[in-house]
Amino acid sequence: MRRLLPLFLSAAGLLAQPAGGDVQRAEFERGERALAEGRYAEAEASYQRLAALNPALAEAHARLGLVYFQEKKFAKAVPALRRSLKLKPGLANSDVLLAMSLSELGQYEEALAGLEKGFKRSSDPVLKRMSGLELARAYTGLRRDRDAVEVALELERLYPKDPEVLYHAGKLFGNFAYLTMQRLGDVAPGSVWRHQAAGEAHQSQGDYDFAILEYREALKLDPSRPGIHYRIGRSLLLRGTQTNARAEDAEEAAKEFELELQIDPDNANAAYELGEIARKAGQLEKARQMFEGAVGRVPGFEEAQIGLGRSLAALGKPDLAVPHLQQAVALNPNNEASYYHLAQAYGALGKAAERDEALARFQRLRQKKSGTPDPVRGPDPVTPQDAGEADVR
Numbered sequence: 001m002r003r004l005l006p007l008f009l010s011a012a013g014l015l016a017q018p019a020g021g022d023v024q025r026a027e028f029e030r031g032e033r034a035l036a037e038g039r040y041a042e043a044e045a046s047y048q049r050l051a052a053l054n055p056a057l058a059e060a061h062a063r064l065g066l067v068y069f070q071e072k073k074f075a076k077a078v079p080a081l082r083r084s085l086k087l088k089p090g091l092a093n094s095d096v097l098l099a100m101s102l103s104e105l106g107q108y109e110e111a112l113a114g115l116e117k118g119f120k121r122s123s124d125p126v127l128k129r130m131s132g133l134e135l136a137r138a139y140t141g142l143r144r145d146r147d148a149v150e151v152a153l154e155l156e157r158l159y160p161k162d163p164e165v166l167y168h169a170g171k172l173f174g175n176f177a178y179l180t181m182q183r184l185g186d187v188a189p190g191s192v193w194r195h196q197a198a199g200e201a202h203q204s205q206g207d208y209d210f211a212i213l214e215y216r217e218a219l220k221l222d223p224s225r226p227g228i229h230y231r232i233g234r235s236l237l238l239r240g241t242q243t244n245a246r247a248e249d250a251e252e253a254a255k256e257f258e259l260e261l262q263i264d265p266d267n268a269n270a271a272y273e274l275g276e277i278a279r280k281a282g283q284l285e286k287a288r289q290m291f292e293g294a295v296g297r298v299p300g301f302e303e304a305q306i307g308l309g310r311s312l313a314a315l316g317k318p319d320l321a322v323p324h325l326q327q328a329v330a331l332n333p334n335n336e337a338s339y340y341h342l343a344q345a346y347g348a349l350g351k352a353a354e355r356d357e358a359l360a361r362f363q364r365l366r367q368k369k370s371g372t373p374d375p376v377r378g379p380d381p382v383t384p385q386d387a388g389e390a391d392v393r
Contacts, residue, residue, distance in 0.1 A: 148176070343359040
Protein backbone atom coordinates (compact mmCIF):
# COMPACT_ATOMS: atom_id res chain seq x y z
CA MET A 1 0.00 0.00 0.00
CA ARG A 2 2.96 2.35 0.47
CA ARG A 3 3.19 2.42 -3.31
CA LEU A 4 0.14 4.70 -3.20
CA LEU A 5 1.95 7.38 -1.25
CA PRO A 6 3.98 8.94 -4.09
CA LEU A 7 0.76 9.34 -6.07
CA PHE A 8 -0.92 11.37 -3.33
CA LEU A 9 2.14 13.15 -2.00
CA SER A 10 3.42 14.24 -5.40
CA ALA A 11 0.10 15.81 -6.36
CA ALA A 12 0.75 19.13 -4.65
CA GLY A 13 -2.35 20.71 -6.11
CA LEU A 14 -4.59 18.22 -4.36
CA LEU A 15 -3.82 19.58 -0.91
CA ALA A 16 -3.27 23.29 -0.75
CA GLN A 17 -1.65 24.40 2.47
CA PRO A 18 -4.30 25.69 4.86
CA ALA A 19 -4.64 29.44 5.12
CA GLY A 20 -5.72 29.44 8.74
CA GLY A 21 -2.52 30.59 10.31
CA ASP A 22 0.82 29.28 11.42
CA VAL A 23 -0.63 26.58 13.70
CA GLN A 24 -2.54 24.90 10.92
CA ARG A 25 0.37 25.17 8.51
CA ALA A 26 2.75 23.64 11.05
CA GLU A 27 0.32 20.80 11.77
CA PHE A 28 -0.08 20.15 8.08
CA GLU A 29 3.68 20.03 7.51
CA ARG A 30 4.19 17.64 10.43
CA GLY A 31 1.55 15.35 9.01
CA GLU A 32 3.09 15.43 5.55
CA ARG A 33 6.55 14.53 6.85
CA ALA A 34 5.23 11.71 9.01
CA LEU A 35 3.11 10.31 6.19
CA ALA A 36 5.96 10.43 3.69
CA GLU A 37 8.25 8.62 6.16
CA GLY A 38 5.69 5.96 7.06
CA ARG A 39 5.12 7.17 10.61
CA TYR A 40 1.40 6.66 10.33
CA ALA A 41 0.45 7.07 13.99
CA GLU A 42 2.09 10.50 14.06
CA ALA A 43 0.53 11.44 10.72
CA GLU A 44 -2.88 10.34 11.97
CA ALA A 45 -2.57 12.50 15.08
CA SER A 46 -1.48 15.53 13.06
CA TYR A 47 -4.32 15.29 10.57
CA GLN A 48 -6.84 14.72 13.35
CA ARG A 49 -5.68 17.93 15.01
CA LEU A 50 -5.77 19.74 11.68
CA ALA A 51 -9.33 18.54 10.98
CA ALA A 52 -10.36 19.70 14.45
CA LEU A 53 -8.79 23.12 13.85
CA ASN A 54 -10.43 23.46 10.43
CA PRO A 55 -13.38 21.04 9.98
CA ALA A 56 -14.18 22.50 6.54
CA LEU A 57 -10.74 21.65 5.12
CA ALA A 58 -11.53 18.79 2.71
CA GLU A 59 -7.86 17.95 2.22
CA ALA A 60 -7.35 17.28 5.93
CA HIS A 61 -10.09 14.63 5.87
CA ALA A 62 -8.70 13.21 2.63
CA ARG A 63 -5.23 12.90 4.14
CA LEU A 64 -6.71 11.33 7.26
CA GLY A 65 -8.54 8.82 5.06
CA LEU A 66 -5.29 8.01 3.28
CA VAL A 67 -3.52 7.40 6.61
CA TYR A 68 -6.33 5.13 7.79
CA PHE A 69 -6.09 3.23 4.50
CA GLN A 70 -2.35 2.78 4.94
CA GLU A 71 -2.99 1.49 8.46
CA LYS A 72 -5.69 -0.87 7.13
CA LYS A 73 -8.26 0.90 9.29
CA PHE A 74 -10.75 0.77 6.44
CA ALA A 75 -13.83 1.32 8.63
CA LYS A 76 -12.33 4.68 9.68
CA ALA A 77 -11.07 5.54 6.20
CA VAL A 78 -14.57 5.42 4.70
CA PRO A 79 -16.20 8.25 6.74
CA ALA A 80 -13.08 10.42 6.47
CA LEU A 81 -13.03 10.08 2.70
CA ARG A 82 -16.78 10.58 2.43
CA ARG A 83 -16.40 13.80 4.43
CA SER A 84 -13.61 15.05 2.14
CA LEU A 85 -15.68 14.39 -0.98
CA LYS A 86 -18.73 16.08 0.50
CA LEU A 87 -16.66 19.18 1.19
CA LYS A 88 -14.91 19.07 -2.19
CA PRO A 89 -16.50 16.61 -4.69
CA GLY A 90 -13.73 17.04 -7.25
CA LEU A 91 -10.89 16.05 -4.90
CA ALA A 92 -8.76 13.89 -7.19
CA ASN A 93 -8.31 10.19 -6.39
CA SER A 94 -10.23 10.36 -3.11
CA ASP A 95 -13.22 8.67 -4.75
CA VAL A 96 -11.00 5.79 -5.91
CA LEU A 97 -9.42 5.47 -2.47
CA LEU A 98 -12.92 5.42 -0.96
CA ALA A 99 -13.93 2.67 -3.38
CA MET A 100 -10.89 0.57 -2.42
CA SER A 101 -11.71 1.03 1.27
CA LEU A 102 -15.31 -0.06 0.66
CA SER A 103 -14.06 -3.10 -1.24
CA GLU A 104 -11.79 -4.06 1.65
CA LEU A 105 -14.89 -3.96 3.88
CA GLY A 106 -16.79 -6.23 1.49
CA GLN A 107 -19.13 -3.48 0.30
CA TYR A 108 -18.54 -4.44 -3.31
CA GLU A 109 -21.66 -3.04 -4.95
CA GLU A 110 -21.02 0.44 -3.60
CA ALA A 111 -17.33 0.20 -4.46
CA LEU A 112 -17.78 -0.76 -8.12
CA ALA A 113 -18.12 2.67 -9.72
CA GLY A 114 -14.97 4.04 -8.10
CA LEU A 115 -12.97 0.89 -8.77
CA GLU A 116 -14.00 0.81 -12.42
CA LYS A 117 -13.02 4.47 -12.74
CA GLY A 118 -9.63 3.85 -11.16
CA PHE A 119 -8.89 0.81 -13.32
CA LYS A 120 -10.29 1.95 -16.65
CA ARG A 121 -9.53 5.68 -16.59
CA SER A 122 -6.50 6.24 -14.41
CA SER A 123 -3.22 6.87 -16.20
CA ASP A 124 -1.18 6.20 -13.07
CA PRO A 125 0.09 2.59 -13.08
CA VAL A 126 0.10 2.25 -9.28
CA LEU A 127 -3.48 3.41 -8.84
CA LYS A 128 -4.59 1.45 -11.90
CA ARG A 129 -2.98 -1.74 -10.58
CA MET A 130 -4.47 -1.48 -7.09
CA SER A 131 -7.88 -0.54 -8.47
CA GLY A 132 -7.73 -3.54 -10.80
CA LEU A 133 -6.88 -5.97 -8.02
CA GLU A 134 -9.73 -4.63 -5.90
CA LEU A 135 -12.09 -4.64 -8.87
CA ALA A 136 -11.38 -8.31 -9.60
CA ARG A 137 -12.01 -9.03 -5.94
CA ALA A 138 -15.28 -7.09 -5.99
CA TYR A 139 -16.54 -8.82 -9.14
CA THR A 140 -15.72 -12.18 -7.57
CA GLY A 141 -17.54 -11.22 -4.39
CA LEU A 142 -20.57 -10.25 -6.48
CA ARG A 143 -20.32 -13.56 -8.41
CA ARG A 144 -19.62 -11.74 -11.64
CA ASP A 145 -16.93 -14.27 -12.46
CA ARG A 146 -16.59 -13.51 -16.15
CA ASP A 147 -16.03 -9.82 -15.42
CA ALA A 148 -13.40 -10.78 -12.82
CA VAL A 149 -11.59 -12.95 -15.37
CA GLU A 150 -11.57 -10.10 -17.90
CA VAL A 151 -9.99 -7.79 -15.32
CA ALA A 152 -7.40 -10.43 -14.40
CA LEU A 153 -6.48 -10.92 -18.06
CA GLU A 154 -6.01 -7.17 -18.49
CA LEU A 155 -3.92 -6.99 -15.31
CA GLU A 156 -1.69 -9.78 -16.63
CA ARG A 157 -1.26 -7.88 -19.88
CA LEU A 158 -0.39 -4.62 -18.11
CA TYR A 159 1.80 -6.12 -15.36
CA PRO A 160 3.19 -9.40 -16.78
CA LYS A 161 6.03 -9.65 -14.22
CA ASP A 162 4.15 -8.54 -11.12
CA PRO A 163 4.11 -11.48 -8.65
CA GLU A 164 1.05 -10.23 -6.76
CA VAL A 165 -0.92 -9.82 -9.98
CA LEU A 166 0.13 -13.28 -11.16
CA TYR A 167 -0.77 -14.84 -7.81
CA HIS A 168 -4.26 -13.36 -7.70
CA ALA A 169 -4.87 -13.99 -11.39
CA GLY A 170 -3.88 -17.64 -10.96
CA LYS A 171 -6.24 -18.06 -8.03
CA LEU A 172 -9.05 -16.38 -9.92
CA PHE A 173 -8.54 -18.47 -13.06
CA GLY A 174 -8.48 -21.64 -10.96
CA ASN A 175 -11.66 -20.65 -9.17
CA PHE A 176 -13.36 -19.80 -12.47
CA ALA A 177 -12.37 -23.18 -13.93
CA TYR A 178 -13.72 -24.94 -10.84
CA LEU A 179 -17.03 -23.08 -11.01
CA THR A 180 -17.31 -23.80 -14.73
CA MET A 181 -16.81 -27.52 -14.11
CA GLN A 182 -19.43 -27.34 -11.37
CA ARG A 183 -21.89 -25.83 -13.80
CA LEU A 184 -21.05 -28.54 -16.30
CA GLY A 185 -21.90 -31.14 -13.65
CA ASP A 186 -25.18 -29.39 -12.89
CA VAL A 187 -26.19 -28.89 -16.52
CA ALA A 188 -25.11 -32.27 -17.92
CA PRO A 189 -24.09 -34.67 -15.13
CA GLY A 190 -24.16 -37.75 -17.37
CA SER A 191 -22.58 -36.21 -20.46
CA VAL A 192 -19.38 -37.29 -22.15
CA TRP A 193 -17.98 -33.82 -21.40
CA ARG A 194 -18.63 -34.27 -17.68
CA HIS A 195 -16.86 -37.64 -17.57
CA GLN A 196 -13.92 -36.34 -19.61
CA ALA A 197 -13.58 -33.30 -17.34
CA ALA A 198 -13.71 -35.52 -14.25
CA GLY A 199 -11.09 -37.81 -15.74
CA GLU A 200 -8.76 -34.91 -16.48
CA ALA A 201 -9.24 -33.54 -12.97
CA HIS A 202 -8.41 -36.90 -11.38
CA GLN A 203 -5.42 -37.34 -13.70
CA SER A 204 -4.02 -33.91 -12.80
CA GLN A 205 -4.29 -34.83 -9.10
CA GLY A 206 -2.56 -38.19 -9.53
CA ASP A 207 -5.74 -40.25 -8.98
CA TYR A 208 -5.10 -42.41 -12.02
CA ASP A 209 -7.48 -45.27 -11.22
CA PHE A 210 -10.39 -42.84 -10.89
CA ALA A 211 -9.26 -41.03 -14.02
CA ILE A 212 -9.31 -44.24 -16.03
CA LEU A 213 -12.80 -45.08 -14.74
CA GLU A 214 -14.12 -41.68 -15.82
CA TYR A 215 -12.47 -41.92 -19.22
CA ARG A 216 -14.01 -45.35 -19.79
CA GLU A 217 -17.42 -43.93 -18.91
CA ALA A 218 -16.86 -41.27 -21.58
CA LEU A 219 -16.04 -44.00 -24.11
CA LYS A 220 -19.25 -45.84 -23.28
CA LEU A 221 -21.14 -42.74 -24.37
CA ASP A 222 -18.92 -41.99 -27.38
CA PRO A 223 -16.68 -44.94 -28.36
CA SER A 224 -15.04 -42.98 -31.19
CA ARG A 225 -14.21 -39.89 -29.14
CA PRO A 226 -10.68 -38.65 -30.02
CA GLY A 227 -8.16 -38.24 -27.23
CA ILE A 228 -9.75 -40.50 -24.62
CA HIS A 229 -7.74 -43.66 -25.33
CA TYR A 230 -4.62 -41.49 -25.30
CA ARG A 231 -5.50 -40.11 -21.86
CA ILE A 232 -6.16 -43.63 -20.57
CA GLY A 233 -2.76 -44.68 -21.87
CA ARG A 234 -1.05 -41.75 -20.19
CA SER A 235 -2.84 -42.49 -16.91
CA LEU A 236 -1.68 -46.10 -17.10
CA LEU A 237 1.93 -45.03 -17.66
CA LEU A 238 1.78 -42.53 -14.81
CA ARG A 239 0.16 -45.10 -12.53
CA GLY A 240 2.98 -47.47 -13.37
CA THR A 241 5.53 -44.96 -12.05
CA GLN A 242 3.63 -44.94 -8.72
CA THR A 243 3.23 -48.71 -8.33
CA ASN A 244 6.44 -49.87 -10.04
CA ALA A 245 4.29 -52.08 -12.24
CA ARG A 246 5.77 -50.45 -15.30
CA ALA A 247 5.87 -53.47 -17.64
CA GLU A 248 2.23 -54.43 -17.09
CA ASP A 249 0.93 -50.87 -17.29
CA ALA A 250 3.12 -50.09 -20.31
CA GLU A 251 1.72 -53.10 -22.16
CA GLU A 252 -1.86 -52.04 -21.42
CA ALA A 253 -1.04 -48.43 -22.28
CA ALA A 254 0.36 -49.48 -25.66
CA LYS A 255 -2.99 -51.06 -26.51
CA GLU A 256 -4.72 -47.79 -25.67
CA PHE A 257 -2.34 -45.78 -27.86
CA GLU A 258 -2.97 -48.20 -30.73
CA LEU A 259 -6.71 -47.72 -30.30
CA GLU A 260 -6.20 -43.96 -30.29
CA LEU A 261 -4.38 -44.11 -33.62
CA GLN A 262 -7.24 -46.13 -35.08
CA ILE A 263 -9.62 -43.31 -34.15
CA ASP A 264 -7.22 -40.45 -34.85
CA PRO A 265 -4.34 -41.45 -37.15
CA ASP A 266 -2.87 -37.95 -36.83
CA ASN A 267 -2.37 -38.13 -33.06
CA ALA A 268 1.39 -37.58 -32.89
CA ASN A 269 1.43 -37.96 -29.11
CA ALA A 270 0.03 -41.49 -29.30
CA ALA A 271 2.61 -42.44 -31.95
CA TYR A 272 5.35 -40.94 -29.80
CA GLU A 273 4.30 -42.90 -26.70
CA LEU A 274 4.24 -46.14 -28.69
CA GLY A 275 7.74 -45.33 -29.91
CA GLU A 276 8.97 -44.65 -26.39
CA ILE A 277 7.46 -47.86 -25.03
CA ALA A 278 9.09 -49.81 -27.88
CA ARG A 279 12.45 -48.09 -27.37
CA LYS A 280 12.54 -48.92 -23.68
CA ALA A 281 11.62 -52.51 -24.50
CA GLY A 282 14.53 -52.75 -26.95
CA GLN A 283 12.27 -52.87 -30.01
CA LEU A 284 14.35 -50.29 -31.79
CA GLU A 285 13.03 -50.70 -35.33
CA LYS A 286 9.44 -50.31 -34.16
CA ALA A 287 10.51 -47.32 -32.06
CA ARG A 288 12.13 -45.72 -35.11
CA GLN A 289 8.95 -46.17 -37.14
CA MET A 290 6.73 -44.70 -34.45
CA PHE A 291 9.00 -41.72 -33.84
CA GLU A 292 9.25 -41.07 -37.56
CA GLY A 293 5.47 -41.09 -37.71
CA ALA A 294 5.26 -38.57 -34.87
CA VAL A 295 7.88 -36.28 -36.44
CA GLY A 296 6.20 -36.60 -39.82
CA ARG A 297 2.93 -35.38 -38.31
CA VAL A 298 4.52 -32.64 -36.19
CA PRO A 299 8.07 -31.65 -37.28
CA GLY A 300 8.42 -29.36 -34.27
CA PHE A 301 7.82 -32.22 -31.81
CA GLU A 302 10.99 -31.90 -29.72
CA GLU A 303 10.67 -35.09 -27.65
CA ALA A 304 9.95 -37.14 -30.80
CA GLN A 305 13.05 -35.72 -32.50
CA ILE A 306 15.14 -36.82 -29.51
CA GLY A 307 13.50 -40.25 -29.40
CA LEU A 308 14.12 -40.75 -33.10
CA GLY A 309 17.74 -39.67 -32.76
CA ARG A 310 18.29 -42.04 -29.84
CA SER A 311 16.71 -44.95 -31.70
CA LEU A 312 18.75 -44.35 -34.86
CA ALA A 313 21.96 -44.10 -32.84
CA ALA A 314 21.12 -47.32 -30.99
CA LEU A 315 20.52 -49.00 -34.36
CA GLY A 316 24.10 -48.10 -35.30
CA LYS A 317 23.15 -45.13 -37.48
CA PRO A 318 24.60 -42.13 -35.64
CA ASP A 319 25.01 -40.22 -38.90
CA LEU A 320 21.22 -40.29 -39.32
CA ALA A 321 20.68 -39.54 -35.65
CA VAL A 322 22.64 -36.28 -35.59
CA PRO A 323 20.25 -34.16 -37.72
CA HIS A 324 17.28 -35.06 -35.52
CA LEU A 325 19.16 -34.30 -32.32
CA GLN A 326 20.36 -31.01 -33.82
CA GLN A 327 16.76 -30.19 -34.66
CA ALA A 328 15.78 -30.91 -31.06
CA VAL A 329 18.48 -28.51 -29.86
CA ALA A 330 17.20 -25.85 -32.25
CA LEU A 331 13.68 -26.32 -30.95
CA ASN A 332 14.77 -26.06 -27.31
CA PRO A 333 18.36 -25.07 -26.48
CA ASN A 334 17.70 -25.66 -22.75
CA ASN A 335 16.99 -29.40 -22.82
CA GLU A 336 19.98 -31.25 -21.44
CA ALA A 337 18.81 -34.59 -22.93
CA SER A 338 19.29 -33.29 -26.49
CA TYR A 339 22.93 -32.36 -25.87
CA TYR A 340 23.69 -35.60 -24.05
CA HIS A 341 22.46 -37.83 -26.87
CA LEU A 342 23.95 -35.54 -29.49
CA ALA A 343 27.32 -35.91 -27.74
CA GLN A 344 26.94 -39.70 -27.78
CA ALA A 345 26.15 -39.67 -31.51
CA TYR A 346 29.14 -37.43 -32.26
CA GLY A 347 31.32 -39.77 -30.23
CA ALA A 348 30.16 -42.75 -32.27
CA LEU A 349 31.13 -40.85 -35.42
CA GLY A 350 34.59 -40.05 -34.04
CA LYS A 351 33.91 -36.30 -33.91
CA ALA A 352 35.67 -35.56 -30.64
CA ALA A 353 35.49 -31.76 -30.78
CA GLU A 354 31.75 -31.73 -31.47
CA ARG A 355 31.22 -34.38 -28.78
CA ASP A 356 33.12 -32.36 -26.18
CA GLU A 357 31.23 -29.17 -27.03
CA ALA A 358 27.85 -30.93 -26.71
CA LEU A 359 28.92 -32.55 -23.43
CA ALA A 360 30.00 -29.17 -22.06
CA ARG A 361 26.59 -27.72 -22.88
CA PHE A 362 24.97 -30.75 -21.24
CA GLN A 363 27.00 -30.28 -18.06
CA ARG A 364 26.22 -26.56 -17.85
CA LEU A 365 22.50 -27.21 -18.22
CA ARG A 366 22.55 -30.01 -15.68
CA GLN A 367 24.29 -27.82 -13.11
CA LYS A 368 21.87 -24.98 -13.79
CA LYS A 369 18.87 -27.30 -13.48
CA SER A 370 20.06 -28.87 -10.22
CA GLY A 371 17.64 -28.06 -7.42
CA THR A 372 15.06 -26.38 -9.64
CA PRO A 373 11.65 -27.93 -10.37
CA ASP A 374 10.75 -29.15 -13.84
CA PRO A 375 8.54 -26.78 -15.81
CA VAL A 376 4.84 -27.50 -15.99
CA ARG A 377 4.03 -29.03 -19.35
CA GLY A 378 0.96 -28.59 -21.52
CA PRO A 379 -2.52 -30.09 -21.13
CA ASP A 380 -1.57 -33.28 -23.01
CA PRO A 381 2.05 -33.87 -21.94
CA VAL A 382 4.08 -36.81 -23.16
CA THR A 383 6.71 -38.94 -21.46
CA PRO A 384 9.82 -36.72 -21.41
CA GLN A 385 13.14 -37.86 -22.81
CA ASP A 386 15.98 -38.17 -20.32
CA ALA A 387 19.74 -38.21 -20.33
CA GLY A 388 20.08 -41.06 -17.85
CA GLU A 389 20.37 -44.02 -20.19
CA ALA A 390 23.71 -44.40 -21.93
CA ASP A 391 22.20 -46.46 -24.72
CA VAL A 392 24.32 -44.81 -27.43
CA ARG A 393 27.95 -45.83 -27.61
